[in-house]
Amino acid sequence: MLRPDCFAERLSGVSLDELSACGIRGIIVDLDNTLVGYGQDHLAEADEAWIRSARARGFGIVLVSNNFTGRVGRIGEILGVPAISSALKPLPRGFLQALRVLGTPKAATIVVGDQLFTDVLGAKFCGLRSILTEPIVAHDWLGTRVLRFLERVLLGRKPAAPREP
Ligand SMILES: [Mg+2]
Secondary structure, three states: OOOOOOEOOOOOHHHHHHHEEEEEOOOEOEEOOOEEOOOOOOOHHHHHHHHHHHHHOOOOEEOOOOOOHHHHHHHHHHHHHOEEEEOOOOOOOHHHHHHHHHOOOHHEEEEEOOOOHHHHHHHHHOOOOEEEEEEOOOOOHHHHHHHHHHHHHOOOOOOOOOOOO
């Protein structure tokens, strides 16, 4: 249940050609530490370009975040993609809502996120494939830090080093 289908260093490193080749048409993207640093608004040029390129190629994209702030919608607006906040991942509700928005079948939809216990586990609950990315910044919400510790144990992952968002 906790094994992602693929790993990527970050969102912009996910190959759109490979997704296409796997029959993927809808992408559910986590926000914090996948698309932007935790609690930040700043979009890295590479990630923004990846989203624009994916949209231009006809992929449907929805942001699904457990964060409840207006930031989620604002970033969605900047990118021109729908955003679902307060998703309560790993519970299925937010993912199912995203599937309705995308209009893609589960087999043609993938989840990209930085957390095993929300993004990957939630994808599994819904029968969706998933890609686990490295967190953009080491800083996290307290509850997330506890889960990170468990992720490191399970994946043999090193603590995330801070990097340029
Ligand atoms: Mg995240």
